[in-house]
Amino acid sequence: MRIGELAARTGVSVRALRYYEEQGLLAAERSPSGQRHYPDSAVDWVRLIQQLYAAGLSSKTIVELMPCVVDGRATPELLARLATQRDDIDKQIAGLTDTRNRLDSVITGATTNMLTGQSCRAKDAPHPSAQDERA
Amino acid sequence: MRIGELAARTGVSVRALRYYEEQGLLAAERSPSGQRHYPDSAVDWVRLIQQLYAAGLSSKTIVELMPCVVDGRATPELLARLATQRDDIDKQIAGLTDTRNRLDSVITGATTNMLTGQSCRAKDAPHPSAQDERA
């Protein structure tokens, strides 16, 4: 398939796909006229790239981990880096879970407040709380 | 406390704290000479800001959600936005969990490969796999 279809099927922009190639993340065969041509497997591969980006990995990091992910080829050093990344993701998950719970309690608290009409004001606010809205 | 101590206690840079103030995220009293002075509660507040940043919220978004988080003051619209953010975080957690599992299986697979000395090569590689390293 050509780049437009790959973009449509993965949901990423054509520009982004070219950028991935520029970064060494995504190879493409070229037709005699220079147009990129991708196998079907590229769809999954692009989705994986997106996942890794979402996990906070940089292009550079992904490139370095690629031989392991794609071929199963690994050096001990590569495996260590992979494990590090996995642990980082675990920490992210833990942090996000915390944040989620905090947001949840804020939501329930604010909902209760709204329903009861109360407004529990803190004494000293270390933040620009919109206290006087009548101005 | 002054800005240096707040920075030390939160682990964020002095520059970042000034940036937070610039964005309306963090208020400070000023001494006659213009130096910022923060209450102890600022430490927790800054940590919360960091959490929300880590969850992918922008300064602008955090500012908009602040009255709710800080005072418990909420409009229905604000509550809806909070709920949306919480759901976004849930999706992030789900995605990260996926990625983590994928990395895990890559790790175990590559480890096995390394131990058995096998190298399972894919047929068509949609990526620049380092195939010929003898060059």
Add this chain to the structure above:
DNA sequence: CTAAAACCTGACGTTGACGTGAGAGGCAAA
């Protein structure tokens, strides 16, 4: 008193993952 350390306000620099044209060529349908 004085020197070092901490603080202040601008204001320009950085980085990553693209967006956004410009200008030119390629490809299937009518």
Add this chain to the structure above:
DNA sequence: TTTGCCTCTCACGTCAACGTCAGGTTTTAG
């Protein structure tokens, strides 16, 4: 052949969350 969409390669623009440097004031330690 012409039309219209797709694709190509530069190459500059963007945006957020700061980093960093300059030049000056304030606080603190000795």
